[in-house]
Amino acid sequence: MESVKNSGSTIVTSHSLRKYETRHIAPITIQLKEIxxxxxxxxxxxxxxxxxxxxxxxxxDIVNGVAVIEALKECRSIKIxxxxxxxxxxxxxxxxxxxxxxxxxxxxxxxxxxxSICYGFTKCPVMADINALLVDLKSSTVDxxxxxxxxxxxxxxxxxxxxxxxxxxxxxxxxxxxKELIKKFKHIHGIAYPGEVFRFSIRLRSIEVCIDADxxxxxxxxxxxxxxxxxxxxxxxxxxxxSKKSEELRKKFDNIVSTISNRYDSLDVEDYxxxxxxxxxxxxxxxxxxxxTRYHQIRMTVLRKIRQNFSLAIEKLLDTPLDERPAKMxxxxxxxxxxxxxLQTSFKLQLDEFSQLFTDEEKMRRxxxxxxxxxxxxxxxxx
Numbered sequence: 001m002e003s004v005k006n007s008g009s010t011i012v013t014s015h016s017l018r019k020y021e022t023r024h025i026a027p028i029t030i031q032l033k034e035i036x037x038x039x040x041x042x043x044x045x046x047x048x049x050x051x052x053x054x055x056x057x058x059x060x061d062i063v064n065g066v067a068v069i070e071a072l073k074e075c076r077s078i079k080i081x082x083x084x085x086x087x088x089x090x091x092x093x094x095x096x097x098x099x100x101x102x103x104x105x106x107x108x109x110x111x112x113x114x115x116s117i118c119y120g121f122t123k124c125p126v127m128a129d130i131n132a133l134l135v136d137l138k139s140s141t142v143d144x145x146x147x148x149x150x151x152x153x154x155x156x157x158x159x160x161x162x163x164x165x166x167x168x169x170x171x172x173x174x175x176x177x178x179k180e181l182i183k184k185f186k187h188i189h190g191i192a193y194p195g196e197v198f199r200f201s202i203r204l205r206s207i208e209v210c211i212d213a214d215x216x217x218x219x220x221x222x223x224x225x226x227x228x229x230x231x232x233x234x235x236x237x238x239x240x241x242x243s244k245k246s247e248e249l250r251k252k253f254d255n256i257v258s259t260i261s262n263r264y265d266s267l268d269v270e271d272y273x274x275x276x277x278x279x280x281x282x283x284x285x286x287x288x289x290x291x292x293t294r295y296h297q298i299r300m301t302v303l304r305k306i307r308q309n310f311s312l313a314i315e316k317l318l319d320t321p322l323d324e325r326p327a328k329m330x331x332x333x334x335x336x337x338x339x340x341x342x343l344q345t346s347f348k349l350q351l352d353e354f355s356q357l358f359t360d361e362e363k364m365r366r367x368x369x370x371x372x373x374x375x376x377x378x379x380x381x382x383x
Contacts (some may be wrong), residue, residue, distance in 0.1 A: 025068050035182050044185060047071065047079075069106070072198045077190030080107075080117045081181075082159075083171070086124040089133040096137065097171040100155045108197050111151050114158045115192045118184050120169045131167035134160045211252060214260075214280055216295065223253060234380075261297050264305040269313045270331050272338040277306045281340050302339075305342060314350050317358075325358055 032040040047068075072078055088095030103117070104110050110117075119128055138156055161166075169184060170176075191197050193322060210219035226246060241353040252259075260280070267275060284299040313332060320328050332351060336344055 009328070013321065025064070025071055027071075030182070032182070035178055035221070044182065045075075069198050075194050077192050078194045078198070079185055079188055079190045081120055081185070082117055082121065083120045085122050086128055086130070086133075089130070089137060091119075096134075096159075097156075100152050100159075103155065104151055106198055107191075108199055111154045113191055113197070114155070115189045118169065118188055119159050119162055120171045120181070122171050122173070124170045128170075130170070131163040131165075132162060136165060158160070180207035180260070195258065208249060208252075215284050216256075216283060217290065219253065220287075220292070223250065257294060257298050259374070261301045261305070264302060266307060267309075269309055269335045272335045276338040277302065278338050278340050303340070303343075306339065310339065310343070310347055314347070314354065317354055322362070329355060330360070 008327075028046045028048065030044045030046060032042045033043065048055060080103070084096055084099050088099070107113060124130065128212045134156070138160065140152075169181065171181065178379040208221060209215075263275065264277070281299055281302060284302070288299060313335075317328060317332075324330065328350065336347055336351065339347065
C-alpha cells in the first residue's frame, strides 16, 4: 500500500532499539479523506505523548505531565491508544504493567472508561500470540497483586479480552495498513469532558533510583531541581500524589546517613561483592569533596564498621572446621577486592599469615598422623 505522507509526522522520531525518543507532546492532524478517500470527512488529531517515568530528569517528567494534561483538557473528547512493544510482555521489568499503572494514574475511574481505550502492540513477530502472552503475564503475577491493584487487574483483563481470537492490534509502521487502526478509533467511544477525567500524576522513579544506587551528587541535584520545578508550577498545576511522593523521597534522603550507616551492621563480608564498600566510599568521598560535609560522618562510620566486620571475620577463621577453612579463605580473599585500598593491604597481610598458619598446622597434623600410624598398635579381644 502506498504510504500516506503527513507533514506533521516530521516532528516524530522513532528508534530501532528500545529507546524513548519522544521528549514532548507532539500533535499530528490526520484528514480522514487521506486514509479512506474523498468520500470521508472529518479529522483525527493523534498526540504522540512522552513517557512520564523513563526520563532521568524528574523536572522534565513534571513539565511533560503538565503539558499533556493541559492539552488533553482542551479537547472535546479523547480516545486512548495504549501502545506497547511486544517485548514489554515478557521483560523482567514488566513494562506492560508500568503502562497500565500510568493509565490508572492519569485517568480518573479508568475501570469505567475501558470502552475508550484501544491497545496496540509494536515489534511483534509474525506468529506472536499477544493474548497468550497476556494470559501468561496474568498467571505469573496474580499472586503479587494486592487489593489495591484490583483496578490494574481490571485493565489487564480488558486487555486480554480485546486481544482474544487474534484480535490484537499489531502495528507495523512500515508495511502495515493505517486503515485498520483508524477504523478501530472511529468505532470506540471517546471520553467526554476530559478536563474532569484526566489528572496530573507521575512517578518520581528517577530520584529513587539515584538514592538506591548511592548516586548522592545526582540525587541532590535532582531534588533541588524538583523543588524548583514544583515552585514554578505551583500556580499552574499541583498534584497531591507528586507532593506526597516528593515528601517521602525527601525524608528518605534526609535519613540517608543512618540508612547507609546501618547497611553494614548485619551484612556478611561475603556479600561485599553485591554491596561494594569500595564503590560506596568512593562516592561518599566525591560528594564530600564537593561540599557535602555530612557525608564525611557517613564515610568514617562505614570505614570503621567495615574494618570491624572484616577483622571479626578473620578471627572466626580459627573456629572454622579444618575442612571448611580453604573455602572460607577463598571467600575472604574474594571479598578483599571490594575493600578500599587502605584496608586491603593490612587485611591481605593478616590473611596471608592465617594461610601460612593453617598450612603449617596441616603439615603438623599429617606428620602426627603418620607417626601415630607407625607406632600405634591394635588390640583384639580374646575369644
